[in-house]
Amino acid sequence: MLAVDGLTVHFETRRGVVRALDRVSLRIAPGEIVGLVGESGSGKSVLSYAISGLLDAAARIVAGDILWYGTPIGPGREQRTTRAAVAQIFQNPRASLNPIRTIGQQLADVAGKRRVADLLRSVRLDPEKARNYSFELSGGQCQRVGIALALGCEPELLVADESTTGLDVTTEAAVMELIGDLSARRGMATLLVTHNLALAAAHCHRILVMHAGQIVESAPVAMLTTAALHPYTAQLIAATPQHCASADDLQVIPGQLPDLAGPLTPCRFATRCQRHAPECDEAPPPLVAITPDHLVACRHPLC
Amino acid sequence: MLKVCALSKAFDGRGWKAQPVIAVDGISFDLAKGESLGIVGESGSGKSTLGRMISRLIQPTKGKILFDGDDIAAIPPAAFVRRPQRRRIQHVFQDAAENLTPHMTAFAAIADPLRRLVGLKHVTDRVRELADSVSLSRDLLERYPHQLSGGQKARVGIARGLASEPALLILDEPTAALDVSVQAAILKLLHRLRIDLGLSYLLITHDIEVVRLMCERVIIMRNGRLVEAGPTRTVLAAPQSEHGRALMAAVPRLGQIDLRRRQSAAFRIMPRPPS
Amino acid sequence: MALTAALQDGFRRDPLTAVTAGFILAVCVLALIGPALTAYDPLATDPANALMPPTWLRPCGTDQVGRDICARIVYATRLDLFIAVSAVVIALVIGSLIGSLAGFFGGWVDRIAMWVTDTIMAFPLFLLAMGIVAALGSSVENIIYATAIVNVPFYARTVRAEINQRRDAGFVEAARVSGNGPFRVLAFHLFPTTVPQLAVQMTLTMGWAMLNAAALSFIGLGIRPPTPEWGIMVAEGASFIITGEWWVALFPGLALVLVVLSLNLLGDGLRDMIDPRERR
Numbered sequence: 043m044l045a046v047d048g049l050t051v052h053f054e055t056r057r058g059v060v061r062a063l064d065r066v067s068l069r070i071a072p073g074e075i076v077g078l079v080g081e082s083g084s085g086k087s088v089l090s091y092a093i094s095g096l097l098d099a100a101a102r103i104v105a106g107d108i109l110w111y112g113t114p115i116g117p118g119r120e121q122r123t124t125r126a127a128v129a130q131i132f133q134n135p136r137a138s139l140n141p142i143r144t145i146g147q148q149l150a151d152v153a154g155k156r157r158v159a160d161l162l163r164s165v166r167l168d169p170e171k172a173r174n175y176s177f178e179l180s181g182g183q184c185q186r187v188g189i190a191l192a193l194g195c196e197p198e199l200l201v202a203d204e205s206t207t208g209l210d211v212t213t214e215a216a217v218m219e220l221i222g223d224l225s226a227r228r229g230m231a232t233l234l235v236t237h238n239l240a241l242a243a244a245h246c247h248r249i250l251v252m253h254a255g256q257i258v259e260s261a262p263v264a265m266l267t268t269a270a271l272h273p274y275t276a277q278l279i280a281a282t283p284q285h286c287a288s289a290d291d292l293q294v295i296p297g298q299l300p301d302l303a304g305p306l307t308p309c310r311f312a313t314r315c316q317r318h319a320p321e322c323d324e325a326p327p328p329l330v331a332i333t334p335d336h337l338v339a340c341r342h343p344l345c
Numbered sequence: 346m347l348k349v350c351a352l353s354k355a356f357d358g359r360g361w362k363a364q365p366v367i368a369v370d371g372i373s374f375d376l377a378k379g380e381s382l383g384i385v386g387e388s389g390s391g392k393s394t395l396g397r398m399i400s401r402l403i404q405p406t407k408g409k410i411l412f413d414g415d416d417i418a419a420i421p422p423a424a425f426v427r428r429p430q431r432r433r434i435q436h437v438f439q440d441a442a443e444n445l446t447p448h449m450t451a452f453a454a455i456a457d458p459l460r461r462l463v464g465l466k467h468v469t470d471r472v473r474e475l476a477d478s479v480s481l482s483r484d485l486l487e488r489y490p491h492q493l494s495g496g497q498k499a500r501v502g503i504a505r506g507l508a509s510e511p512a513l514l515i516l517d518e519p520t521a522a523l524d525v526s527v528q529a530a531i532l533k534l535l536h537r538l539r540i541d542l543g544l545s546y547l548l549i550t551h552d553i554e555v556v557r558l559m560c561e562r563v564i565i566m567r568n569g570r571l572v573e574a575g576p577t578r579t580v581l582a583a584p585q586s587e588h589g590r591a592l593m594a595a596v597p598r599l600g601q602i603d604l605r606r607r608q609s610a611a612f613r614i615m616p617r618p619p620s
Numbered sequence: 621m622a623l624t625a626a627l628q629d630g631f632r633r634d635p636l637t638a639v640t641a642g643f644i645l646a647v648c649v650l651a652l653i654g655p656a657l658t659a660y661d662p663l664a665t666d667p668a669n670a671l672m673p674p675t676w677l678r679p680c681g682t683d684q685v686g687r688d689i690c691a692r693i694v695y696a697t698r699l700d701l702f703i704a705v706s707a708v709v710i711a712l713v714i715g716s717l718i719g720s721l722a723g724f725f726g727g728w729v730d731r732i733a734m735w736v737t738d739t740i741m742a743f744p745l746f747l748l749a750m751g752i753v754a755a756l757g758s759s760v761e762n763i764i765y766a767t768a769i770v771n772v773p774f775y776a777r778t779v780r781a782e783i784n785q786r787r788d789a790g791f792v793e794a795a796r797v798s799g800n801g802p803f804r805v806l807a808f809h810l811f812p813t814t815v816p817q818l819a820v821q822m823t824l825t826m827g828w829a830m831l832n833a834a835a836l837s838f839i840g841l842g843i844r845p846p847t848p849e850w851g852i853m854v855a856e857g858a859s860f861i862i863t864g865e866w867w868v869a870l871f872p873g874l875a876l877v878l879v880v881l882s883l884n885l886l887g888d889g890l891r892d893m894i895d896p897r898e899r900r
Contacts, residue, residue: 081524181388210387210551215595237524244597281529283554284598289536292558295526298494402793426801436797444790448812461799505798 043231044070044093044128044199049106051088051097058303062088064255064310065106067329070199070231075222077242077263078235079278080252083299089252090203090235094130129192133204135184139176145187146172153194161190165220182213189220193228200225203235218245240284243267248335251275254300254310257329261336271332271343274311309340317342346545347376347399347513352408352418353569354394368394370569371408378512381539381546383560383577385553385592391569396515396549400436401425412513432462432509437502439518444502445490451476451501452486458508475504479534496527503534507542515547520555532559553596557581565589637889640882647879651698660688662695662848671865681867683856689868692848693875699849700879703760704829707767708822714768715775716811716818722776723783724806733780737773745770749832753841763842767829778821782814816894820887827883834876850876 051063062085070076080086091097093108095115107114110128132138140148149158149172159169165186176184185205192200202221206214222245225232236242242249242263249266251259251274259272270276279285280293297314300306308326312318319342327339352372355365369391376382386392397403399410401422410418417430425431435458438444445454455475456468465471476483481500490498499519506514519535520528536559539546548560556563557577564574565588573586584590631638660678666686674681680689722733740748752766786792787810795809834851836842843849845856850872857869 081526211553212387212591212595215597218597238597239525240597278525281526283529283532283552283558286558289532289558292529292533294530294533397793400797402796422796423802426796426799431797431799436794438790438794444794446791446795446809446813448815449809457795457800458798461804502794505794509799 043072043111045109045112046089046093047107047109049089049092049108050104051092052102052104053098053100054102055100055303060302061306062101062255062302063092065326066252066255066257067106068250068257068260070233072198072231073225073229074248075225075232075234075246077246077249078233078252079237079239079242079249081237081299083254083302084252085255086235086237086252087203088255090130090201090233093199093233094128094201096130127196127198128201129195129197129199130201130203131185131188131192131205133207135181135188135205135209136176138188139184141176143175144172145174145176145179149187149190149194152191157194161194164193164224165190180213181209182217185209185213185217186220189217189224193224198230200230200232201235202232204237205234206241207236207238214241221245239278239282251278254306255302256310256326256339258311258339259337260329265333265336271336271338272311272340273315273317273342273344276344317344346378346413347547348409348411349374349399350409350411352395352398352410353406354391354398354403355406367569369398369405372564372566372569372571373408374564374571374574376513376545376547378545379539379543380562381548381560383556383563384547384549384566385551385556385563386566387551387592389568390566392549392566393517395566396436396517396547399547400434400515401431402436432458433512434515435506435509435511435513436515437506437517437519439521443490445498447490450487450489451481451493451497454490454501455486455504455508458505462509471508472504475508478507478538479504480530494527495523496530499523499527499531500534503531503538507538510542511544513545513547515549517549518551519548521550521552528555535559553581553592565592634889634893637886637893640885640889643878643882644886647697647882648701650694651701654694654697658688658691658694660691662687662691663846664688671860671868673865674867680871681865683853683868684860687846689853689871692853693850693872696848696850696853696872697875699760699843699847700830700833700876703764703767703833704826706764707771707829707833708826710764710768711771711825712775712818712822715772716779716814718772719776719779720783720806720811723780724787724802724810726784730780733776737776740769741773746832746835749836750839750841753836758841758844760843763833763836766836767832770832771825771829774821774825775818778817779811779814782817783810786810786813816890820891820894823883823887823890827880827887830876830880830883 046066046068049063049066053060053062066089078086078089088097109115139145146158149161153161158172162169162172167183167186167190171179171183176187179187188205200221206217209217218241221232224230234242234246243266246263248260248262250257251272253274259266259270259275266275267279270279277293277295281295283292286292295314300310300313307313307323309322312322322341327341329337329339331337332343350373352369353367354369355367357365372395374382384392384395394403398405401417401420404422405418408418409416412430412434415430417425420428452472455472459465459468459471472486473483476486479500481497481504485493485497493501516535520531523531532555535546538544546559548556550556560577562575563577563580565572565580565586567588573580573584573589580589581593584593631641664687666682668686669682670684670686672678672682678688678690680693683689718733718737722730749766749770752769753762756762756765783806792805792809795805800809833842834849834854837849837851838855843852845852853872854869854876857872860868
């Protein structure tokens with residue numbers, strides 16, 4: 043359904059050219075819930091914006107393409123030539139709603155007045171809330187409205203960009219459950235962009251791990267959590283509190299994220315990797331399928 | 346060392362609603378020397394307010410805070426600055442908030458309590474020592490907050506908190522805005538410091554996994570009230586309170602892919618607490 | 621230092637502001653050393669050469685009693701700049717004090733401070749300045765005081781708003797925990813954050829202060845002749861425009877316009893440079 047092929051995006055900034063994405067490739071099938079996990083600066087937001095067609099004018103597509111059912115669509119707002127049924131929900135739910143208009147009015151803008159009540163019911167909100175303003179609702183309720191707005195477009199792909207960051211754990215669980223349920227009932231695919239690996243593991247079918255603008259691993263959830271192949275993924279798991287018995291067991295990933303505007307090694311994890319070898323510096327590691335579902339971009343994966 | 350008795354805080358109502366908002370309602374607990382206590386709650390549970398009362402930034406409406414036997418709740422915040430207890434209780438703030446004065450370098454930020462609380466005149470050596478103890482490289486000391494990364498700012502905040510050699514450190518969401526790898530480094534640092542320096546921690550957070558790693562005991566707050574308290578292992582494995590159970594069930598687990606169990610737990614959660 | 625680097629970066633991106641800043645700097649230098657460089661004595665009268673049009677030797681011509689206008693303009697730069705800067709500095713100090721205390725402590729301190737500033741602002745400002753000078757007498761000091769009083773409310777409000785906004789910020793609480801009493805927190809942690817906005821306010825006020833002094837002198841309430849001052853020179857030269865001696869009023873007027881315009885543009889440019897940085 044959605045295919046991203048070798049997408050490379052650069053941003054022109056005052057500091058120089060920021061190479062935000064490097065040969066990113068991924069596939070999303072209809073109805074699939076895919077997690078995109080990465081730390082800040084990994085490029086996951088840039089990728090999600092590219093897929094939604096919201097990229098800034100300062101972004102330059104240097105190579106690659108985004109294909110919707112085989113047809114190339116542009117990643118920028120102006121470049122979007124084909125209507126792709128992609129909707130997005132954002133991180134700060136209150137900030138994505140207009141504070142001076144009621145929920146009902148905003149939903150009506152997207153879906154027409156007659157569908158407002160149905161949309162609210164489908165996100166498990168009381169249709170009476172259509173008369174409320176965003177400041178009268180809690181964070182979790184605002185995010186449900188955000189989901190309703192996205193659903194109003196009848197999307198085939200829902201992009202959730204850090205949509206539960208900042209919400210309480212219980213609210214987050216409820217929102218994620220709602221997304222999972224809607225996804226199953228409507229056959230809607232979801233791209234869940236988050237820095238929380240555990241969250242992705244709990245709710246997605248498949249996870250893509252990104253580091254410094256490159257996709258380093260793609261695997262079904264069970265395989266990723268039990269048998270991660272890329273050193274970065276393994277270290278990410280080892281740094282997660284849930285994985286450790288005590289604070290002493292926490293592993294710190296050495297080094298720092300490379301500066302995307304400065305000189306970069308072909309494998310962008312090379313400077314922080316303990317399995318680094320001379321051949322890692324020759325060319326960027328290709329995304330190789332170790333098993334049909336499990337892809338790794340590494341010349342020395344953990345086997 | 347620390348004993349909190351029936352501590353409460355009511356804020357005056359704002360705007361249309363004239364009723365006072367009860368942020369903290371009758372919380373009691375104690376903390377021994379060298380112990381680490383976690384305070385867990387969702388947003389609006391009052392945990393931050395509780396932390397601020399104990400570090401004497403806010404005046405409680407009712408209750409006592411006994412620190413080494415003295416009731417410091419009786420001392421108003423403005424006067425507390427001059428008391429000897431000020432240097433023994435320090436507070437490390439949530440790193441996402443602008444808790445570093447924007448026009449002061451990291452060096453100045455760490456030197457501030459040294460000058461004010463410890464009364465040191467020549468601070469350079471001690472500042473460098475503190476920077477080393479939090480693994481902050483010395484050349485970062487001349488930078489301003491906007492030139493530092495999240496992890497570096499967190500380290501400066503911790504170094505500042507340690508400057509007066511406190512006995513009790515209140516940590517308010519110390520790793521909330523940090524990436525997983527940076528969070529791991531900061532948590533390890535805090536853990537090591539507690540052991541090396543014999544500190545007591547009051548760790549306020551919404552993240553249960555952090556509490557599991559860092560705290561021996563935990564209390565769970567909801568709507569300003571204490572709903573559960575006990576050793577961390579016990580509470581996390583078998584929570585007795587309904588809210589505790591809801592929290593444990595809602596936390597996404599890395600190895601657990603059983604969605605159905607979490608779904609049903611999430612829907613037994615009571616309606617949203619009033620804000 | 622961080623500030624100079626930030627300024628350099630800002631100037632590179634906004635050449636107009638850099639040009640105006642350079643111009644103001646040149647004017648300041650002129651005020652300092654200009655009088656030593658003029659060929660003619662600004663007060664020396666030469667009736668034989670009265671009302672001479674501009675020539676190469678006398679680029680601005682002479683006035684009705686034969687004084688060299690160019691020299692008078694240069695000397696007046698010093699006076700006008702002195703008045704503007706003094707008034708602004710006094711207004712800044714008093715206004716910041718009032719605004720800081722009002723913004724930080726709130727309550728009755730705030731109410732009294734705002735009552736005072738509101739009262740001042742209720743009057744049309746130029747009329748108020750006129751009234752003060754008329755009451756106290758025409759002298760350079762009184763012009764400075766009048767201008768300063770009239771400008772205090774702007775500084776007070778700016779500082780009050782900035783401090784009020786940041787009063788509950790994390791770094792303020794951290795400063796209190798680090799052992800700073802309320803006055804230290806206000807002076808060392810909160811007040812410096814208002815400096816960028818104050819810098820903008822200062823440049824804008826300076827232009828107005830200069831115009832104020834010139835206007836007061838124009839209507840005869842300010843500086844007395846024969847002291848060279850741009851306002852007086854325009855006033856004296858106004859009557860000669862009709863008879864065709866345009867240069868007597870034009871050149872001092874032009875000097876005034878250029879300096880005030882530059883100050884305003886500089887203020888705007890500084891504000892643009894500073895604001896985005898604030899919203900980090």
